Amino acid sequence: MHRPLADEIRPKTLDEVVGQRHLLAPGGVLRRLIDAGTDANMVFYGPSGTGKTTVANIIAEKTHKTLYRLNATTASLQDVKDIIADVGTLLAPGGILLYLDEIQYFNKKQQQSLLEFMENGSLTLIASTTENPFFYVYNALLSRSSVFEFKSVPAEEIRPAVLRALEVMKTRTPLPLTWEPEVPALVAQGCGGDVRKSINAVELLCEAAVPKDGTLLLTEADAKALSQRSAMRYDRGGDAMYDAASALHKSIRGSDPDAALHYLARFLEAGDLITPCRRLLCAASEDVGLAYPQAITIVKSCVDTAMQLGLPEAQLPLAQAAILLATAPKSNSVCTGIMSAWADVKAGRGGDVPRELQNVHADSAGLEREQGYKYPHNYGHHWVRQQYLPDAIKNARYYHYGDNKTEQAAKSYWEKIKGPQ
Structure with a gap:
């Protein structure tokens, strides 16, 4: 049977491992643990092909344990029990090290079933995953393990x-x-x-x-x-996708059009239009907002055009939107305003809607009362002072004008009419 070259020349010592210097260089924490013959349970987190299996092999050799490998995509609890049956026999005289690949595919019950064997010392577990373990690995198992992140190798x-x-x-x-x-x-x-x-x-x-x-x-x-196309890591719905989406959004927020185009290109190469469209639309309100109110209309038009065109032509309107947002003046006043208001609502701060603002049609039910609502258009500058917030929070201030030209112009206009707020 053909043995892949990558397996045949797999490193036998830590010094031969390619990459992961932050963990395995002399003095690195994982290096010191391995050299000390650790029995610690571990979770290795990182992309494929970065040395997780290789390091597990070296740990098994260093600790004189019998190495068993399981892949959670096909393994069952019975497979784990069959391995445990070898504890104390000639098959595993020095103990067992179980390397469980893709642990995120074990459900909660299956992961819990490992705890008993980890706690009584029946096995040492090294679990690996390409997904964020804090999202996919059961907390009780994580609390008994040390997490080490393996990174893409330069x-x-x-x-x-x-x-x-x-x-x-x-x-x-x-x-x-x-x-x-x-x-x-x-x-x-x-x-x-x-x-x-x-x-x-x-x-x-x-x-x-x-x-x-x-x-x-x-x-x-x-x-x-x-x-060709191999250099990009992308997994729809996985960490790579969310990392790229986060980087696209933060590059726009940071007013870096070059970085925004780079991360947009990753989505285009992967054939994913939905994710960047969502990020672009969100950034138009969250990070540009009232500093350039027309941005959301333009971005929506770009997104609609891109979805109608499809790839490869969709690259043009989406690039237009990304560059527009990255180079536009920035304001997060919309974001902070609604977050502050929503926080009050969640905390139960509020009260009855002021009588002046209630629905007048309710009066037809026999609740005839003087409403007292003042119609702003009947007054100069289409504004009149009256209370709009409930009594309990009548002095709340959620929106604060941004320091950009557009919002400052609005602030100046209303200060002349209302007076300083």
């Missing part, structure tokens, strides 16, 4: 692993193997921080290489084609 750190894989493949090919100068960098850059994917790409490149002048030449064109 291309410059992947490149040595690619060169190592190429050297290994040179010993296996029937003809001498050579490659064009930029091939290692293209593979490292094109695999999106995934070391395993980069090693697999090397293997595929070698298998697809065409003999030329008595050698096998790996071309830059083939490297580009093989890694």
Whole structure:
């Protein structure tokens, strides 16, 4: 049976692991725990191909435990019980380390079932997940584990692993193997921080290489084609999607049109129009708001146009909206105003609607009372002083004018009419 190259050259020591220097460099907290022979339960969180399984293998070797692997997408509670049955036998003389991949696919009951074995020392658990464990892993299990975040590996750190894989493949090919100068960098850059994917790409490149002048030449064109669309991590509904949406919104809020276009392009590459449209519409009110009131109308038109056009043409109106919002003057007065008002409502602060504002049609039920409502259009500047808020919060102030030109103009206008507030 064919053994993937990535598995065959998997690092055997912490010094050979590519990336994760924040955890595994000398003095790193995880490095120190492993060197001390830790029995701690752990949760490894991060993208695929960043060394989670490799580090679990090394921990098992360091602690002289028998390593069992389960994938939560297919495993059951019975599988866990079958593993526990080996405790204390010749199959696991030093104890058991269970590596449970994709733990987020275990439901709450299945995760709870692990607690008994973790607490009585029957097994040491290392669970891995590509999703945020604080959303998907049961709290009681998290409280008994240490969470370590594995990060995408930079291309410059992947490149040595690619060169190592190429050297290994040179010993296996029937003809001498050579490659064009930029091939290692293209593979490292094109695999999106995934070391395993980069090693697999090397293997595929070698298998697809065409003999030329008595050698096998790996071309830059083939490297580009093989890694096309691979550099981007995106999982609809997953952390990568929400991170990109957050980055798009915050780039707009931070008035950085270049960053806004970058994160928008990630969604376009993934074929997701819905998520950026929602973010753009939200930012128009949340972060631009009354500093440029027309922005929401323009953005809505851009979004509607994009949804009618579809990709690839949708890129143009959405880019227009992103640039408009990023370069527009900013105000969060709309956001802070409604949040303050809503907080009072949630807290029960309020009271009866003032009689002057009540629905006059209620009087037809025999509740004939003087309403006393003053119709503003009957007064100069279409305004008259009267109370609109309930008595209990009649002096509340939720909206505060922003410091932008538009809101300051409105403030000046009303101060002349109403006087300073």
